[in-house]
Amino acid sequence: xxxxxxxxxxxxxxxxxxxxxxxxxxxxxxxxxxxxxxxxxxxxxxxxxxxxxxxxxxxxxxxxxxxxxxxxxxxxxxxxxxxxxxxxxxxxxxxxxxxxxxxxxxxxxxxxxxxxxxxxxxxxxxxxxxxxxxxxxxxxxxxxxxxxxxxxxxxxxxxxxxxxxxxxxxxxxxxxxxxxxxxxxxxxxxxxxxxxxxxxxxxxxxxxxxxxxxxxxxxxxxxxxxxxxxxxxxxxxxxxxxxxxxxxxxxxxxxxxxxxxxxxxxxxxxxxxxxxxxxxxxxxxxxxxxxxxxxxxxxxxxxxxxxxxxxxxxxxxxxxxxxxxxxxxxxxxxxxxxxxxxxxxxxxxxxxxxxxxxxxxxxxxxxxxxxxxxxxxxxxxxxxxxxxxxxxxxxxxxxxxxxxxxxxxxxxxxxxxxxxxxxxxxxxxxxxxxxxxxxxxxxxxxxxxxxxxxxxxxxxxxxxxxxxxxxxxxxxxxxxxxxxxxxxxxxxxxxxxxxxxxxxxxxxxxxxxxxxxxxxxxxxxxxxxxxxxxxxxxxxxxxxxxxxxxxxxxxxxxxxxxxxxxxxxxxxxxxxxxxxxxxxxxxxxxxxxxxxxxxxxxxxxxxxxxxxxxxxxxxxxxxxxxxxxxxxxxxxxxxxxxxxxxxxxxxxxxxxxxxxxxxxxxxxxxxxxxxxxxxxxxxxxxxxxxxxxxxxxxxxxxxxxxxxxxxxxx
RNA sequence: GCGGGCUUAGCUCAGUUGGUAGAGCACUCGAUUUACACUCGAAUGGUCGGGGGUUCAAGUCCCUCAGCCCGCACCA
Numbered sequence: 001x002x003x004x005x006x007x008x009x010x011x012x013x014x015x016x017x018x019x020x021x022x023x024x025x026x027x028x029x030x031x032x033x034x035x036x037x038x039x040x041x042x043x044x045x046x047x048x049x050x051x052x053x054x055x056x057x058x059x060x061x062x063x064x065x066x067x068x069x070x071x072x073x074x075x076x077x078x079x080x081x082x083x084x085x086x087x088x089x090x091x092x093x094x095x096x097x098x099x100x101x102x103x104x105x106x107x108x109x110x111x112x113x114x115x116x117x118x119x120x121x122x123x124x125x126x127x128x129x130x131x132x133x134x135x136x137x138x139x140x141x142x143x144x145x146x147x148x149x150x151x152x153x154x155x156x157x158x159x160x161x162x163x164x165x166x167x168x169x170x171x172x173x174x175x176x177x178x179x180x181x182x183x184x185x186x187x188x189x190x191x192x193x194x195x196x197x198x199x200x201x202x203x204x205x206x207x208x209x210x211x212x213x214x215x216x217x218x219x220x221x222x223x224x225x226x227x228x229x230x231x232x233x234x235x236x237x238x239x240x241x242x243x244x245x246x247x248x249x250x251x252x253x254x255x256x257x258x259x260x261x262x263x264x265x266x267x268x269x270x271x272x273x274x275x276x277x278x279x280x281x282x283x284x285x286x287x288x289x290x291x292x293x294x295x296x297x298x299x300x301x302x303x304x305x306x307x308x309x310x311x312x313x314x315x316x317x318x319x320x321x322x323x324x325x326x327x328x329x330x331x332x333x334x335x336x337x338x339x340x341x342x343x344x345x346x347x348x349x350x351x352x353x354x355x356x357x358x359x360x361x362x363x364x365x366x367x368x369x370x371x372x373x374x375x376x377x378x379x380x381x382x383x384x385x386x387x388x389x390x391x392x393x394x395x396x397x398x399x400x401x402x403x404x405x406x407x408x409x410x411x412x413x414x415x416x417x418x419x420x421x422x423x424x425x426x427x428x429x430x431x432x433x434x435x436x437x438x439x440x441x442x443x444x445x446x447x448x449x450x451x452x453x454x455x456x457x458x459x460x461x462x463x464x465x466x467x468x469x470x471x472x473x474x475x476x477x478x479x480x481x482x483x484x485x486x487x488x489x490x491x492x493x494x495x496x497x498x499x500x501x502x503x504x505x506x507x508x509x510x511x512x513x514x515x516x517x518x519x520x521x522x523x524x525x526x527x528x529x530x531x532x533x534x535x536x537x538x539x540x541x542x543x544x545x546x547x548x549x550x551x552x553x554x555x556x557x558x559x560x561x562x563x564x565x566x567x568x569x570x571x572x573x574x575x576x577x578x579x580x581x582x583x584x585x586x587x588x589x590x591x592x593x594x595x596x597x598x599x600x601x602x603x604x605x606x607x608x609x610x611x612x613x614x615x616x617x618x619x620x621x622x623x624x625x626x627x628x629x630x631x632x633x634x635x636x637x638x639x640x641x642x643x644x645x646x647x648x649x650x651x652x653x654x655x656x657x658x659x660x661x662x663x664x665x666x667x668x669x670x671x672x673x674x675x676x677x678x679x680x681x682x683x684x685x686x687x688x689x690x691x692x693x694x695x696x697x698x699x700x701x702x703x704x705x706x707x708x709x710x711x712x713x714x
Numbered sequence: 715g716c717g718g719g720c721u722u723a724g725c726u727c728a729g730u731u732g733g734u735a736g737a738g739c740a741c742u743c744g745a746u747u748u749a750c751a752c753u754c755g756a757a758u759g760g761u762c763g764g765g766g767g768u769u770c771a772a773g774u775c776c777c778u779c780a781g782c783c784c785g786c787a788c789c790a
Contacts, residue, residue: 007751008750008751009752196786196787196788216790217789217790219789219790220790231790266790267789267790270789270790271789271790274790275789275790276790277790278790282790284788284789284790285790340789342789343788343789395719397717397718397719398718400717400718401718401785401786403717404717404785404786404787405785405786408716408786491784491785492785494785495785495786528726559727559737559738560726560727560728560737560738561727562727562728564719565719565720565727566783566784567726567727568726568727570726570739572739573726573738573739576738576739576752578752579750580752581752582750582751582752583752583753585749585750585752586749586750586752586753587749587750588749589749589750590750591749592749593749594749624730625730628730630730632728633728633729633730636728636737636738639737639738640737647749647750647753647754648754648755651749652754
């Protein structure tokens with residue numbers, strides 16, 4: 001027996017050594033698996049944002065995925081776990097801009113586009129390196145030879161091709177629409193990047209002018225200088241007689257031309273039953289404006305300041321609001337002022353208050369029938385595979401959430417006014433335009449200009465399952481590994497990302513991107529609070545791994561953690577599983593010490609035959625759990641078996657047998673102990689890869705690495 | 715407003731197709747030059763949120779009520 005078993009298990013040294021050995025073995029690459037007979041099994045790692053370091057949620061994801069991958073590899077599949085990182089356009093640019101502003105007092109405009117992008121690239125390079133090290137520390141057995149980045153050259157080709165294909169299919173269009181403008185980030189954001197916040201506000205009820213017949217209510221009086229109509233319900237008896245009338249008035253120093261229009265969307269019961277329509281600065285008003293052919297003058301600019309001439313000019317919206325209210329009071333037009341709680345839209349990344357503005361942006365039409373796809377729309381292409389069960393979402397109830405989201409989906413705004421990211425692949429020269437690839441030759445010299453905007457980061461990560469496999473090139477990997485098997489990610493990004501991947505894969509390949517979506521919950525602190533910088537309650541995965549070992553961290557993230565449910569994690573919990581790793585170590589020590597002269601083929605006693613049979617049942621049971629993604633159950637069963645059954649019961653019973661007079665019984669027991677240990681190591685390997693591999697390589701009867709052993713149950 | 719989830723031992727949570735209520739931690743008592751620095755055994759602890767129903771049988775299925783949480787939409 002190796003001397004190392006006389007001391008407690010020491011994870012730190014073991015883990016670094018074994019990860020290196022695995023990498024050098026080539027087994028992380030499915031092309032090198034000697035006994036793979038069952039075809040491919042593929043998981044694309046959700047690329048962590050290149051903005052920083054991994055948190056416990058990433059570690060949870062890596063662990064679950066790696067468990068699935070190692071399980072399938074042991075079963076004989078060509079397991080591919082493809083790693084990568086995400087350039088996370090807005091988040092990354094915001095991060096670097098903040099650093100530059102803090103350290104150098106400069107803005108992005110001081111640096112210029114080229115220099116800023118260069119700085120961000122530099123930052124991202126360092127950040128990606130950190131992330132790579134962290135992923136390795138978790139034990140993730142991913143194929144580094146296929147590593148990808150959402151903003152590298154290969155992915156840029158994919159993005160441009162995707163854009164072109166969608167453009168050619170008439171799905172991508174440029175249009176003047178009311179968009180979510182983030183004055184803080186100075187960019188458009190999509191509907192999904194908005195977070196609603198409750199704040200106290202006031203509802204003002206007033207008339208535009210003394211001789212105006214209808215009273216309206218609003219919480220944003222400052223926008224009223226942009227009003228072009230008052231909308232009422234067509235059947236509202238109070239206002240029926242005014243419909244169609246037009247009025248010229250003066251409002252707070254600005255001339256207004258107001259038309260009374262009828263629109264079904266107006267609720268007669270709310271406020272006065274009459275809505276002042278500001279088409280340029282509210283989504284609903286924009287739609288009313290479209291239906292009634294109203295002009296939509298913009299009165300608020302990109303810095304959230306009033307842009308009309310007059311006393312309000314140049315004021316921030318909050319200042320302008322006070323001024324308008326003051327004016328209303330002076331003119332005796334204000335009928336009431338009531339305190340309300342209102343929901344404010346803010347930008348997820350920057351916290352800026354969203355200002356709806358009309359802007360010329362690129363959109364993806366989600367309702368247009370697509371000829372090449374049987375006249376189905378993108379919405380239908382997203383719904384269909386989930387409805388039919390071709391894509392199975394775990395936990396099941398999330399499919400309802402998914403349908404609900406798609407049914408409410410509007411056209412996807414994909415252009416962003418930031419500098420870091422895939423630039424919109426459209427070049428223009430006068431009336432001419434080219435989409436997809438830059439015009440041949442020195443296009444700049446020939447007067448071509450590329451669109452200034454960049455693309456929403458989810459546009460590039462949407463093609464992750466196949467851009468990573470070589471698309472749009474004819475790539476053998478694409479045919480071999482796509483559709484992928486499992487997409488494992490946080491339930492938070494079901495819409496952001498999972499839905500977009502389904503959209504893109506369905507559109508461009510006509511196939512699903514993955515068969516199973518496994519959604520994990522949030523990792524919270526021991527009190528159930530979210531990890532946050534301000535609370536300082538974060539648990540750093542690397543610290544935990546150094547302290548307790550990756551195996552302990554992995555299994556503590558899995559046991560008792562069902563898909564879709566948040567979990568509470570404490571150091572005590574992880575400590576308990578460090579003890580478990582050591583328990584396996586000591587089980588091995590006992591068995592090796594007492595079975596040096598083992599004959600592995602010794603005839604079994606009846607009792608020992610039963611032990612092996614019940615282990616076989618356990619293995620079958622665990623296999624079923626793994627295949628049904630009940631990892632939490634499989635892990636718990638193995639833990640119980642190893643500790644209560646093998647260690648506390650079987651080994652205790654073995655002591656008298658091994659030292660007793662019955663040589664046949666002793667020989668049988670020795671063989672059985674060795675057999676049970678060996679197979680238990682295989683079953684536990686996906687969960688605790690390091691300690692099991694380390695023990696495996698110390699068993700005299702094993703050859704080669706555990707990572708490519710054979711799973712003991714069909 | 716629409717949708718979803720949770721409520722099981724002091725704490726954290728499992729409980730997969732309905733079939734004798736479980737684990738870890740904590741607590742109490744005991745064992746022990748012991749494979750175990752991180753050990754073992756035993757004990758304590760549950761009207762499975764309340765009520766109703768289906769069933770031979772319900773923590774599990776159905777209805778209903780309550781509390782907590784989350785997502786989406788949003789009122790101008």
